[in-house]
Amino acid sequence: MSVNVRRSGIRRLVTTCAALGVLLGIVSAHGAPATDDVAWVNSVWVNHLLWRAERLSNDLIAAEAACRQALGVAPSSGRVIRRLVDIYARGGHAAMTAMSSWYGWNLLGVQDLRTVFTSLWLQVESGAVAPGTDDVLQVQREEFRETITAAREKVRQRNLVEAELLLRGLLDQYPRNLPVLLHLGNIYVLAREWAMATMSFGYAARLYPENPDIANNLALALEQIGQMERALQVLRQALERYPDTDYLLINCARIADPRDPATARQCYRRLLEFWPDKREYRLRYARLLAREGELQEAHRQYAAVLQQNPDNEDALLGLASIAVREGDREEARLWLDRLSTVVAADQWKEIISRPEFQGIYPAEKTRTQHEQQP
Amino acid sequence: MNSSHRTQSPGPAWRTAPPYIRAAAACASVALAIMPAYSAKLASVRETNISSASEGEAILTLREEMAPRREPPPAAAIPGALARAQELLERNPDDRDAYLRVGSLFLMNGQVEEAATVYWWAARRWPSDPAVLDNLGAALLAAGDGGSAAVLYDHLVAEYPDNPDYRFNFASALYGIGAYDAAREQWGKLEETGGTASRRAKVLYNLAMTELALGRTNAALEYLDKCYRVQPENPFALWAQARIFARQGAVSNMVDRLEKVKRLMTESDFELIVRHPAFAPWWDEPFFRKLRGEEPAASGSSSSAVKVTPHSEGSIPRGE
Numbered sequence: 106m107s108v109n110v111r112r113s114g115i116r117r118l119v120t121t122c123a124a125l126g127v128l129l130g131i132v133s134a135h136g137a138p139a140t141d142d143v144a145w146v147n148s149v150w151v152n153h154l155l156w157r158a159e160r161l162s163n164d165l166i167a168a169e170a171a172c173r174q175a176l177g178v179a180p181s182s183g184r185v186i187r188r189l190v191d192i193y194a195r196g197g198h199a200a201m202t203a204m205s206s207w208y209g210w211n212l213l214g215v216q217d218l219r220t221v222f223t224s225l226w227l228q229v230e231s232g233a234v235a236p237g238t239d240d241v242l243q244v245q246r247e248e249f250r251e252t253i254t255a256a257r258e259k260v261r262q263r264n265l266v267e268a269e270l271l272l273r274g275l276l277d278q279y280p281r282n283l284p285v286l287l288h289l290g291n292i293y294v295l296a297r298e299w300a301m302a303t304m305s306f307g308y309a310a311r312l313y314p315e316n317p318d319i320a321n322n323l324a325l326a327l328e329q330i331g332q333m334e335r336a337l338q339v340l341r342q343a344l345e346r347y348p349d350t351d352y353l354l355i356n357c358a359r360i361a362d363p364r365d366p367a368t369a370r371q372c373y374r375r376l377l378e379f380w381p382d383k384r385e386y387r388l389r390y391a392r393l394l395a396r397e398g399e400l401q402e403a404h405r406q407y408a409a410v411l412q413q414n415p416d417n418e419d420a421l422l423g424l425a426s427i428a429v430r431e432g433d434r435e436e437a438r439l440w441l442d443r444l445s446t447v448v449a450a451d452q453w454k455e456i457i458s459r460p461e462f463q464g465i466y467p468a469e470k471t472r473t474q475h476e477q478q479p
Numbered sequence: 480m481n482s483s484h485r486t487q488s489p490g491p492a493w494r495t496a497p498p499y500i501r502a503a504a505a506c507a508s509v510a511l512a513i514m515p516a517y518s519a520k521l522a523s524v525r526e527t528n529i530s531s532a533s534e535g536e537a538i539l540t541l542r543e544e545m546a547p548r549r550e551p552p553p554a555a556a557i558p559g560a561l562a563r564a565q566e567l568l569e570r571n572p573d574d575r576d577a578y579l580r581v582g583s584l585f586l587m588n589g590q591v592e593e594a595a596t597v598y599w600w601a602a603r604r605w606p607s608d609p610a611v612l613d614n615l616g617a618a619l620l621a622a623g624d625g626g627s628a629a630v631l632y633d634h635l636v637a638e639y640p641d642n643p644d645y646r647f648n649f650a651s652a653l654y655g656i657g658a659y660d661a662a663r664e665q666w667g668k669l670e671e672t673g674g675t676a677s678r679r680a681k682v683l684y685n686l687a688m689t690e691l692a693l694g695r696t697n698a699a700l701e702y703l704d705k706c707y708r709v710q711p712e713n714p715f716a717l718w719a720q721a722r723i724f725a726r727q728g729a730v731s732n733m734v735d736r737l738e739k740v741k742r743l744m745t746e747s748d749f750e751l752i753v754r755h756p757a758f759a760p761w762w763d764e765p766f767f768r769k770l771r772g773e774e775p776a777a778s779g780s781s782s783s784a785v786k787v788t789p790h791s792e793g794s795i796p797r798g799e
Contacts, residue, residue, distance in 0.1 A: 142606060143603050143606050145606070145634075146599070146602045146603055146606045146612075146615075147603070149615075149619075149627050149630050149631055150599045150602075150627075152626065152627045152630065153595065153619055153622075153624050153627040156624045156626060156627060157592065157622075157624070160623075
């Protein structure tokens with residue numbers, strides 16, 4: 106460990122207190138770690154990355170990199186978000202500071218980050234920080250366009266670091282510029298930095314709440330950092346404004362499916378109105394209905410799939426399951442018999458060994474039945 | 480412990496370093512005082528870390544029994560080896576040893592943070608594997624992040640209370656973050672467990688350094704005495720005592736210890752360590768003048784003529 110720290114009693118004390126605070130923080134946050142607790146390992150790693158950011162505090166780029174790595178591991182960590190906000194503020198990046206503080210405020214609901222955001226937002230909205238898209242002067246347009254083109258070329262070459270640098274430079278000049286924000290967000294998506302993408306799209310959504318593309322991207326980024334409810338909320342709001350936007354419906358249905366059946370059902374219905382022949386949506390809808398106990402309607406949807414494709418495995422299996430749940434094992438067997446003609450032997454064996462289908466086929470018959478398959 | 484993944488000691492490049500670097504190395508040896516006694520990995524990790532800063536190797540090479548030296552691969556070969564190992568990782572994501580090898584290669588290349596990252600990847604896959612966690616903890620320690628390392632080793636010590644390596648590294652991490660009382664407790668437990676002479680000597684030495692950090696100079700001197708008795712061929716306990724006496728102004732004791740140290744070291748190594756700043760106030764003492772090949776000082780220029788107020792016990796820098 107460092108000689109310098111040892112020579113400085115005060116600094117040593119501060120370091121000690123900070124380190125012990127960190128130790129206590131981790132212990133209190135996670136308690137005694139379970140042996141297989143990956144979250145605990147991650148928390149140690151985030152702690153290390155924050156330590157690295159602190160150590161590199163004179164090198165803002167390196168400190169930011171460490172924080173962003175930490176954010177990738179713990180996207181909702183208040184310590185990480187605050188550190189990042191601090192780094193951007195110290196670097197004089199108004200838009201990035203606003204983005205990161207918005208992100209923290211939105212996820213954590215804490216007052217300090219809200220204060221940072223609102224104070225910056227007033228400047229951004231009023232144009233005090235820098236002009237927006239409309240304010241780009243004619244003489245600057247060419248330069249702006251060239252930089253955007255260069256950034257896109259860098260993205261094409263998968264040189265995301267340089268592309269981001271170019272766009273961040275533009276963002277410092279034009280913090281309300283939509284193309285810059287969208288490109289930046291897409292770079293974070295390509296780099297799989299979902300928290301950064303959430304920041305970028307969230308900030309853009311705040312500036313352009315009527316834009317469905319931004320709402321969609323924001324929702325997808327939120328989904329990737331595990332903020333499902335927030336993602337759904339964004340999509341619901343966007344759908345209120347644009348109820349017929351297909352990609353909003355598709356993503357909303359997918360995210361809502363396991364957690365908000367009512368919303369998912371509305372989305373599937375709407376999607377099937379647009380594309381009645383889209384088998385994938387109908388099957389998902391049928392599964393959702395079956396899961397919700399609406400067996401009759403689920404049966405109808407599966408039957409509709411079979412009308413299009415009589416050998417559809419998912420529909421046959423779904424109908425067999427519905428028949429079992431309705432207590433009609435004979436009908437279930439009929440569906441399973443049909444299923445046996447379209448699936449591989451191993452797959453069929455696995456299907457009929459499921460608890461719900463137990464007893465439908467006697468063991469010997471099961472073997473014979475399948476041996477008869479061509 | 481998985482010794483197969485430990486890094487190798489750097490070569491004797493320090494010998495070609497300019498005098499001021501070598502003097503810095505002597506100073507750095509104080510920081511290296513708290514080094515793992517029987518965790519060859521951590522010892523070599525620290526060597527790697529320090530060698531990247533062009534200091535510290537001089538002292539480590541003197542303690543061969545603490546960090547057995549192996550010749551590292553040629554520096555030019557390392558990047559290629561890293562690339563190959565990374566390829567291997569991507570091809571065999573479930574090969575735990577591959578992760579450990581990649582981490583080890585990064586360490587050998589002086590890329591401590593990269594090594595820690597690889598070990599973290601491994602720890603995410605095998606969060607209950609003590610060897611993986613130990614490697615991660617050692618890399619964190621090598622990076623200087625005692626706080627995170629302490630959390631890891633706290634867990635390992637709780638899970639494997641009889642493993643002296645984990646406890647040693649836990650104590651080192653605690654010392655690193657300035658939690659001296661907690662470190663003292665862990666060293667104390669290690670002191671009771673015995674072990675080889677080399678191991679006990681290091682525990683006693685580290686106990687002395689911790690006592691010193693806690694401001695208990697007499698206890699530190701006692702532990703250094705014990706350390707010397709356990710391993711009389713090891714000059715570091717004597718050297719540490721000499722530094723303490725130098726700061727206390729106990730010149731005759733200081734000279735006595737340095738004379739003993741001199742008998743245990745090569746001349747060049749001894750010249751290096753006496754450049755420690757603790758001895759600077761006594762540079763005009765006959766002992767040092769003789770060492771420099773100068774004429775003995777005229778009467779009146781003895782230790783009483785040195786215009787430096789001897790350090791009181793309380794003024795000994797914490798953390799020496």
